[in-house]
Amino acid sequence: MSTLTEARTSTLRGASLPKWAPWAIAGGSAALAVGIGIVGGLDSKVQWGLIAAILYVLATFVIATSVEGKRQAKDRLATSFVWVAFLLAVIPLASLVYETVKRGVKVLDGYFLTHSMGLVADSEPGGGIYHAIIGSLEQVGLATLIAAPIGVLTAIYLVEYGRGALARAVTFFVDVMTGIPSIVAGLFILSIMLIFEMQPFGFAGSCALAILMMPVVVRSTEEMLKLVPNELREASLALGVPKWRTILKVVLPTSLGGITTGIMLAVARIAGETAPVLLLVWGTSFINNNPFEGPQQALPLYIYQQYANSAGSGAAYDRAWAASLTLIAFVMILNLAARGVARWKAPKTGR
Incomplete structure (x- = not known):
């Protein structure tokens, strides 16, 4: 059989x-x-x-x-x-x-990470990227402080309150901003600087990066809020909890992992932008810890300037590759952190 x-x-x-x-x-x-x-x-x-x-x-x-x-x-x-x-x-x-x-490990060491170019010429060996790391951290950090709250609040409005022509208009402009080239954001901030006769400084680059970051935060946060079951909202409202408190105590904690992941991925997206920094910050060989006064350096701009002055070889060429490796490591760390936060804050399901 x-x-x-x-x-x-x-x-x-x-x-x-x-x-x-x-x-x-x-x-x-x-x-x-x-x-x-x-x-x-x-x-x-x-x-x-x-x-x-x-x-x-x-x-x-x-x-x-x-x-x-x-x-x-x-x-x-x-x-x-x-x-x-x-x-x-x-x-x-x-x-x-x-x-x-x-190519990047040739000069990437402790000295390279803790020293600036200072008085080192591009054709000479030595120097480092400390001033570029400081500039990138400050510019990206300020951009995140501007874009993250605005993006999250905009997404909350679109998902929880948005109805009618205003919500459709906001959604349309968010979609348009998602495809804006970085050079356009830089030119927008540059036009404002020219009106007020302002000189290049780090915070101007942060404003342009915030413009590029905002639509990404809005879109990712919006999708995370939509994943929260309506039953949770209805249960909270049925207990007499106001809607604003339901959003604050129920909706946001439930979607916090996804929102944080979206913000970190948006930070990784703007960390490598060069055009706005080139237009608005200009770059410098010296350490500038004040993003609100004077030119500042940033890793993407440092890479561009070193490679442009290297003629395809020499010390500047090696520094450009080492800075590229540092930038890739920075973006990779952000992505790993985003995955870790998403897994940490993921809803726990009982067996």
Whole structure:
């Protein structure tokens, strides 16, 4: 009886490719792509990779069709597209990180992180990024203090109170601001500075960064507030709690993890902006701890200036890569912190 059942099951399942088949197809596609590249005189490894990806997708569909049938072949085709897209996204990222680490570690040490350029010329070895780190922290921190409260309060209005033409107008302008280029935000603040005859200073860059940060905070906070179940709001209101207190004591604590994550990701987004800082802050080789007076340095601007003065080699070139590695590490730490906060503040479900 069991033998008959197994026979029927195997008949219903039909033939299927072994588990190692995708790896074998991938290896064969890569080998064939290398052969085509050599015969065709293609020097770029990127071209070899694209040819291998195309061959892998086609070979997977053809082999699966002949063995498993057309329906299963379509499923494998979709899966192969997903894997190819994943690799196309990961390989450039991994290459970027590898190249930055390889070039950045040459001068990245304690001295580099605790000293400014001071009187060191761009063509000379030595110097550091301490003044740029101070400037970036102050400018991004002030931008966060401006954008985070405004963004969160705007999102609360849109989700909890927003009705009618005003809410639609606010939503429209938030969508428009999401796509504003950073140079436009910098020009807007620059026009105000010219009206009042103000000189470049760090807080001006913070205002431009806050403009870029606000729509991101609004959108992320809005989505987090929408995830709060309406039953919680209704239960609080049924107990006679005012709406403002329900938002403060029920809605915001429930969505706090997601809101914090959105703010941190928005900070990571503006940390690498160069155009507003170049227009409004100008940069300096010396330490300036006062963001409200005089030019200040920032990591993205420091990277640009060092690379522009390096002519593709020399001490400035190495400092540019080391500063790039520092900026990537800063953004990575923010993203990890955002994930940690999201997991820490995630609603606990009982078993």
